[in-house]
Amino acid sequence: MVSISLVLGLVIGGSVSGSAKAAPDTSSWFGSGSAAGPTDAAVPVTTAGFGFAGGAGLLWLNDSDLGRELDAVKRTKATWLRVTIDWNAIETTRNSYNWSTPDRIINAARARGLKVLANVVSSPPWSRPVGSFFTAPPTENADLAAFLKKFIARYGSKVTNYQIWNEPNLPIFFGWTVDAARYTSLLKAAYSAIKSTQWGSTVIAAGLARSGGWNSPPNFVTAMYNAGAKGSFDALAMHPYVFPGGLYANPENAVTDVPAVRNLMIARGDGAKKIWFTELGAPTGTAADAVSEWEQAKQITDVMSFAVSAGFVGPTFIYSIRDNGPDPADREQNFGAVYKHDWTPKYAAGVLGAA
Template sequence: MLTDRSVSRSRPTRRAAGVGFLRRCSVSGAAVLLVLVGVPTPASGAPSGEVPRCVAASDGVQVGGSPGGSFGFLSDEDLGRELDIAKNAGMFSVRIDIDWSVVEPQPGRRDWSSTDRVVDAIVARGMCPYAIVTYAPAWARVATARDQPYARPASPDAFGAFAALAAERYRDRIVLWEVWNEPNITTYFTPLPDPTVYALMLRATYRAIKKVQPEALVLAGGMAPAVNNGTNISPTAFLSSLYTLGANRYFDAFNVHPYTWPFLPNDLSTAPWNTAMAMWSMHDVMSAEGDGGKQIWITEMGAPTGTNANAMSEEGQAESIGIMLNALLGNSWLGPAYVYSMRDSGSDESDTEQNFGMVRRDFSPKPALAEITEFTAEHSG
């Protein structure tokens, strides 16, 4: 048993909404045992079923944009243009990285200027920054993977201390926080995903942020699409492990990245691995643990266009996004949905990673932009 004082080592129509989603999908939970006990959970200003001011600004469902890690490196002009497109599409929020490795590449030497610029630009347009506290600098990574850019931090408490600095700096501008990105896959939690280690990070970060900003909403790190294969852990299994560990006390909402491309989210042939369909199973896990009032946010969703064999047509991209947005209707346990991404990150049509945008690299719109704008006009208050 790990006590509280312990420190870790290491094809329906576009408007057919979620009708095609499977209700249940059985995935085994992890067998890790950790009890996070000893000190009461800090009082939260955003208990189950409630949200802070940035989210409560609308009576309808909410849509945001998730532009990716390169967003902070755009020119002022391009940054402004992307944000204006998002604002005009009815997006209430933009999900951004607060990257520890960028802010503090050397111990004690911090430069917040890149993040300041992005946060200020979002706030100036009346939108809500949604901040992912993530990615450790080389000096703070676990020793066995120090050369890997997305290796987990060596110390959960040190990571939490950085989160506290971020919360203090942006306490009047950011109330939406996410702890790490896609910790259920090796790519973003090198050397291997580990719910126990992540639970300690979650606890340290949740407490650090809430101490500075009790009204904040703190979300568990967005889960990537994955199956249990010894290298990655499915979102449902990872969530189940967090409950086994008692870590559910340290997040106000769960969140997931239900990509299904090149298939549509409601394609029943993909049920064995479809993360969009598995959201219903995740909600069942939470409800069984008495957390049915907590929402599941969709903090990345979308599909790439282009010429790659795994890309979708621009019409297919719009349809896929439309299906996911419509799944929000009538399912109050689903929180806001963030579209990845706002603009193509490059012009190589053969590279899926460069072609997720709702607009092309030259800012010309894809059909997805109209799909999103139409949805928010009808359903976002």
């Protein structure tokens, strides 16, 4: 997933409170098991469209490989690309910026007519507590706010959609802590900075990973609301991976958390807001929880079909375009939906129209 591979790549290179409202009937959201399969001609697409989450792997591609991957995206009906904006690498020294990597990727995406979701992650060493992991939030929220204003000044209308951090309900992605109140503080500062600089933009809360217990998406979102998150995001986001068992087999697969989060949003007065699926997919290869190429395509189209039937889901993003490594036994190297690492097309490439 972009979750683990983002970290490895960068290292190496509850209860609902609020007004009482009737909960929606969710009985039909999961269907009868007949969601679109990998042999269907049409890919289920919400009214907001779909795209790909390239992950950290895009950051190191040469121009030729980057172009080849994005050309494959363009051959599908995708209209979005989620781009990792690695603040840690861009502003290694305070007030000194290296925009070369986001320049290449954003310009390449826009040249192909793709809308960019800028996923801003990681803090540079000077901004975060001494000795902390780079996924930790900055000590001062104002430092992130200042970076976001510089980013907007550089890219202007090329980017109008922003996602703040990634999977903060997993310790590895928030400086080895899970702290919904601290994340909410960061989100509020980012929202204010973005809206004050680019009023018509869209700010998406971090995509939440599948997880049980206190770190589950419903519990984390409850804690965000309790910390004052309402009014500081335009949409929530989730990462409904369902591998290995699939949409109807896994008892814990993140999709089952979607109705709970939706009901929570309604109860807190945010029923008009969407839930974006900013990662979905499945790994192929030989790892213990890998799936076949056919099953990968089926799980992608199943989740996308679920998104359409739910009616409140925004854009959906498939992770990812191409396997980021050649080892079939390493799960994190094998999430490519279009290509294997050696550019051999996967089964899903034909389903998505990229072949």
